[in-house]
Amino acid sequence: MSRVLNQIYYLQGGGNGLGHSKSQKIVFPLNIFKNKFKFTKIKMLQTKLCNLNLKNPTILASGILGVTKESVGRIGKSGAGAVTLKSLCHEERMGSKNPTMFGYENVFLNAVGLPGQGIDSAMKEFVRLDNLGVPVIGSIYGYRIEQFGDVAKKMASLRPAMIEVDISCPHMDYGKPYYADPESTAKVTQAVKQNAGKIPVSIKLSPNVYDIKEIAHAAEKAGADAITAINTATGMAIDVDARKPILANKTGGISGPALKPIAVRCVYEIYETVKIPIIGTGGITYGKDAVEMIMAGATAVGIGTGIYYRGIDVFKKVCDEMERWMKKNKVKNLDEIRGCAHG
């Protein structure tokens, strides 16, 4: 039945430029169906993440597109529940030389070297982030702890729906990395929280640590409102004909389906450690991957490299597949399955 309604809905919404008078009579009863259908659709995938009400749990992960204002609008239209900007810091960075990314089989490797126009330039480009038609998450980082605070303050002035803190990008040499040390993680979290006002803050963790649970615990204790898990896992590929690493940066981060089991394990472990919500990110390509991540304990799911495999409309595809799975398995909403793999 819903499929029929769906078709009616799309026929109606097709913008075929029909006249007003005659078709109006037909339109009215169909609109009731349309609203009914929309209502069930919203209810099934609707996700509450901190104080955000997302139409669905799919979020564009940081680092894929998300550089320009117009790309945010385009991804919003393609069905994402929220969009995370590419990470910004206190200064402009050109990033690494190419090749910065490539894929083979189910592995994707990248080392872009955190290029970005810098928060000051981004403030001029975006002006504000709360009127782009989709909730926008501002991703930030700094080199020193106080810079995290400064960038957070500027980002907060743009009114993002959430601030995500990249303490985990494996491509930069901070000296002792923040992501690998619970104490540093806590300090960065506090610095951002002090400058973010009421905007919720999520700390993005790296899988390249001995124990991700203690890092997540430190972030929660320092006031984090959510955890984004995970960033890429470090990796490398050497071209045997060239006898050289392919990435200009030599090493990079692994994403794509190959990252998923690591991400699911991390989210599973973090869910048992903290009470704050988790944005499960890593290798989500199909609806079933998203369901799996939610069963591990994720509240929402990040999708990045999925665009490479399935196009910008991967968000709509994943949502449709999730819905289909839910209907088949008689699951009414995502709360029913969240964390169900535990215990």
Add this chain to the structure above:
Amino acid sequence: MDECCRTEIPKLLEVSDVVKEGKGQTSFFFEHHLDCKPGQFIMVWLPGFDEKPMAVSYLSKNKFAFTSQAIGKFTTALENVKKRDKLGIRGPYGNSFSIKSNACVVAGGVGLSSVSTLIDSLKNPILIYGARSKEHLIYLKRYKNKNMNITTDDGSFGRKGFTTDILEEVLSKNKKIKIVQTCGPEVMMKKILDICLKHKVECEASVERYMSCGFGICGKCMVNDKIVCIDGPIFNSKQLNQMSEFGNTARLKSGRKVSLKDYHLIHS
């Protein structure tokens, strides 16, 4: 579910021939089949150095080439690449030019290399080609049998002036022309678009931007809401007319928007 096995990785190919095309322009040939349409591009990797997008400039059944003009560090480093050296190639990427009858092709400078496979695919197109001076002209031998209208800025070869002057004349005289297809400096292409709009002739232009991935995920090559590497590089009149950034601004590697002039200064 084979979508999750997509492979986009440079493949090392031996350079089968190196041909000097003009002052600073060089073509690198590969004896390899490339399934490519006119206007598409490849990513060329100089191992251990850098990787850049390049238009496919020669295409036959088992051979292809790209033509590079030594401007920046990468293209200058390519000058040292010799026959039998290996370069990493991936692609082709992007969309392609339309193949229509009664076409007029306008090229500026090394932009001719981006429309050369188009010219080879068209039946008797009208050709307009301009460069700064005689020594910057390429493919003169290749197209000696084609009726090419050549201009140079300094008048050292062909007619003194610009390609846009000739296009204006051609479109005024020849009402049969259905489409103008172009590649060259963006300021020139913007003028060509304006001339085409005035004469109500369809226009297609090949747009260049800084690229990292070539397959639509890094977000660096955006022009307004268009991703040049997957939505383009060929855009039609309607799209170009809606792009406020076309002919005006471009983004640096960092994502910051600057004037086209600054973009070329910083990225060359």
